Amino acid sequence: MITGMQGLDRITRLLTRRLLPGLIFCLFGAGLRAEPVLLVLSDFSPSYNQVRDAVMMTAQQPPVVTTPDQLTPTDSHRGTILAVGSRACEQMLSRYHPDTRLVCSFLPSTTFVQLKRQLLPEQGQPQVSAIFIDQPLLRQIRLAKLVRPDARFLGSALGNNSQSLRSELESGSKEAGLELQLSYLTTQDNPVEKLTPVIQNSDLFLVIPDSSVFNRAISKWLLYLSLRNQVPVIGFSESYTNAGATASVHSSPTQIGQQAGEWLNRLSAGEALPPPSYPAYFDVSINTVAARTLNLKLTSGEALEQELLRLEARR
Template sequence: MNLSRWVRGLITGSAMLLAPLFCLADDGRPVIDLILPVDNAPLREFATQVQTHNRDYDVRQFIQAPPPQAEQGDILVTVSDSLLEVIAGEDYPQKVALYVSETAFLDHKAPGVSAVYSNQPLRRQLALTSAILDQRPARIAVPYLNPYFLENLATAITHYPHLSPKVEAASADRPTEVINRLIQQVDVLLATPEIEIYNADTIRSILLSSYRHRTMVIGPNEGFVTAGALASVVSQPVHYALQLNTILKTAKETGAMPPADYPREFDVAINGSVARSLGLSHLNAELLKKRIQDSLSRSGL
């Protein structure tokens, strides 16, 4: 199950403190206070994954806010952008933000906080694009709002000389105008992980335009692939749970929290119907993943 579906419809307003949804016996293990944005079955499943892959810790669940200071554990772990203010304002020895937007996390500048981003690096999506095309020359459009992603693209695109980027800033008010115009001029639309551009209000227009002009859409996430994008690199809940374990091991060994990073493990999601309509029914997710890994290894990205 994709983690992006778990954090939809986040509760806004004042934080709501609940009793732990479960609490293991006090057996001397360090305590993780896992703060979830909402209480639902998928997030409970994710909490189970966190416990399963972090058995050296006692994982307690709370909704939207940690317990009172006198009852707090050793490690604070939050899930989603909506809890960035919470993690920045709490005084825990160790703090980790999971499934947070890269740009939102960087904007908060929370010192001493480690994180695993919700978005994939553009270099992986570029490697996926190259693998799908089997390194054939292609024109790719990359509309953006935040110049941060333009800088990331500039670093990675040099390793893919067969891909000719057409980059243009989109309007925050009417992003689909630029995107739909670019779709008519290129072979591939590479979507940045900017929800201001790619969201429930814009997805229909963008995908209909891509169908009409037979333009491949790569990214930005599994939700877009389900809706009609061709493919995307994605990370699953278990990947985040395992990476949390790696972060905590590193902190224990070095005495410092590692810097924020992208999810290290990933899969490839493909929309089979869209692939067939584009004459790409041969695409294989595992083979594409292997090609991405090989490409990134060769280029040192």
């Protein structure tokens, strides 16, 4: 017969064997797994703060926020880092540690490609990805086709920072049934002389987000020439729509932050790092005055957005 003391001792040993590993994990293992993500803002400007706020609202585990000026030597060794903006991405790529999963967000796709090529040229398959701020060209081209369904010729221009987009622009135009009228602009070119024949021979004009081509002055000329030639302009920001573009597709800082927060949740759940991606969430804005001047019957930005989502869901 087992005495009371022997039974108690046996129960104690049994509980120790079963519960001790769990206690150790709770005290040490969970703490390691719960290491917070480092969120690096390029600075505390309003747009970056909006990305940060959306990440905080979406991510199940709030990240630790810092800026490039506040980084410590050990910060680059974090398990997961979210860099917001080109400056933050550049800093974290230059400090990249092979054991880190780095997500750059809220920066142009061309900027990310250039930075990665410059700062990680020898890396085979680094755990580095991105959420771009610009839209996929096919999304812009499809919007153009929705604005003018009977269009046959699509005009556009590329500069030094966007030449790598030529193949994507050509394939997207072909898929939409449009013939591409393309011009290349350098800083030495007269933009009016280069853009005028393209606009005159196009039914639509697509603006590529490239500061080496479309600065404020050139954009004003572009909008003037397109209106004079009755050619709708498809832009990439709400500002372009307000300035005179017929329609634009764009993503807000909040939308980029929401997508980034969702990525962090997927990573914390053990999923693989997603590949570099364009925004999943976007809005379409239309300029009703420009549309009316060009005799275009556009219902609303929301209706165009839903049609774009339907087209993308078919792929």
